[in-house]
Amino acid sequence: MKISTKVECGIIALIDIAVKSEIEPVVKINAISKRNNISAKYLEQIFPLLKQASIIRSIKGASGGYVLARDASEITLGEIVNALDNSILSSSTFAEKYEPLAITAIEECLWDPVTSFLCRISNELTLKKLADKFVELSSGPSEPMYYI
Numbered sequence: 126m127k128i129s130t131k132v133e134c135g136i137i138a139l140i141d142i143a144v145k146s147e148i149e150p151v152v153k154i155n156a157i158s159k160r161n162n163i164s165a166k167y168l169e170q171i172f173p174l175l176k177q178a179s180i181i182r183s184i185k186g187a188s189g190g191y192v193l194a195r196d197a198s199e200i201t202l203g204e205i206v207n208a209l210d211n212s213i214l215s216s217s218t219f220a221e222k223y224e225p226l227a228i229t230a231i232e233e234c235l236w237d238p239v240t241s242f243l244c245r246i247s248n249e250l251t252l253k254k255l256a257d258k259f260v261e262l263s264s265g266p267s268e269p270m271y272y273i
Contacts, residue, residue: 132209135209151191200252
């Protein structure tokens, strides 16, 4: 499955906000940009969509930036994906020029179950789980390794 760069960058930026908000009260877009090698101008196009979906809030002023609008455990991957590209988790459609019975067979046997599975998984997976996995992976092994 191929998802858009907008969705990829949005998810990465939200993981960054979730992780950094444990330490910093507000996360700045330039800091997110530098840490994740994503253009700040591109993030400025993505963040209004996340804000409109009530996933993030902006804080105005010199010490302003972005915060999660809700706890990371309450934000699902499905919400994020739908806020940035609502076509990814929608049902597939065929052109009307094809054989209707073949289209129905393909939809019922393939696309409906695949879409249902993706929707279920994306609505169960939270931003907190993604952020926790990121922290786990970035901290390395929990116990020191000794080589003889």
